[in-house]
Amino acid sequence: MGKTILITGGARSGKSGIAETMTLGLGPRAVYIATAEAHDAEMEKRIATHQARRGAEWTTHAEPLDLTEALQATDGQGPRLVDCLTLWLSNLMFSGRDWQEEARAMIAALPAQRDPVIFVTNEVGGGIVPDNALAREFRDAAGLLNQRVAAAVDEVHLAVCGLPLKVK
Numbered sequence: 820m821g822k823t824i825l826i827t828g829g830a831r832s833g834k835s836g837i838a839e840t841m842t843l844g845l846g847p848r849a850v851y852i853a854t855a856e857a858h859d860a861e862m863e864k865r866i867a868t869h870q871a872r873r874g875a876e877w878t879t880h881a882e883p884l885d886l887t888e889a890l891q892a893t894d895g896q897g898p899r900l901v902d903c904l905t906l907w908l909s910n911l912m913f914s915g916r917d918w919q920e921e922a923r924a925m926i927a928a929l930p931a932q933r934d935p936v937i938f939v940t941n942e943v944g945g946g947i948v949p950d951n952a953l954a955r956e957f958r959d960a961a962g963l964l965n966q967r968v969a970a971a972v973d974e975v976h977l978a979v980c981g982l983p984l985k986v987k
């Protein structure tokens with residue numbers, strides 16, 4: 820089984836950069852599995868910034884929903900960086916899919932992976948309780964998903980001010 824790592828942190832905590840460095844430390848060629856979709860100009864710009872930062876060692880595999888299939892399809896191509904689990908979760912919730920079942924299947928597929936998998940996620944819920952039900956549902960789901968993935972992987976790191984703190 821390839822090594823599995825979860826990197827969590829707040830917005831602009833530097834978690835993606837930390838994850839990219841860790842991923843390339845596990846193999847000279849890596850696959851970036853992007854769960855984001857550009858629905859507006861701001862997101863297009865964020866994605867373009869990320870793409871410009873990645874060097875020739877990277878190939879990109881965009882998959883907003885079928886993450887388990889993306890992991891199967893890219894196994895054998897080097898370490899995979901999944902950026903990020905919280906966007907995957909919101910894509911599943913907005914498309915009406917059963918995120919708990921999808922997460923269970925994705926976690927169950929990890930032991931069969933030959934190449935490493937590095938997940939990026941967001942540490943949500945640190946602020947005040949959101950005043951709308953959907954935001955509260957998402958916050959709770961993100962916390963549960965993070966706990967389940969954290970329990971399954973080899974290492975967990977918390978990104979704080981651009982620095983990784985190993986918590987597992």
Ligand SMILES: Nc1nc2c(ncn2[C@@H]2O[C@H](COP(=O)(O)OP(=O)(O)OP(=O)(O)O)[C@@H](O)[C@H]2O)c(=O)[nH]1
Binds near residue numbers: 829903
């Ligand atoms: N579709 C697609 N999405 C990408 C690509 N490269 C990066 N992304 C997405 O861009 C998102 C990162 O956006 P940011 O808002 O800049 O990151 P951040 O999480 O706030 O900041 P950090 O904590 O520094 O990582 C991730 O969710 C990726 O999925 C790509 O090539 N294609």
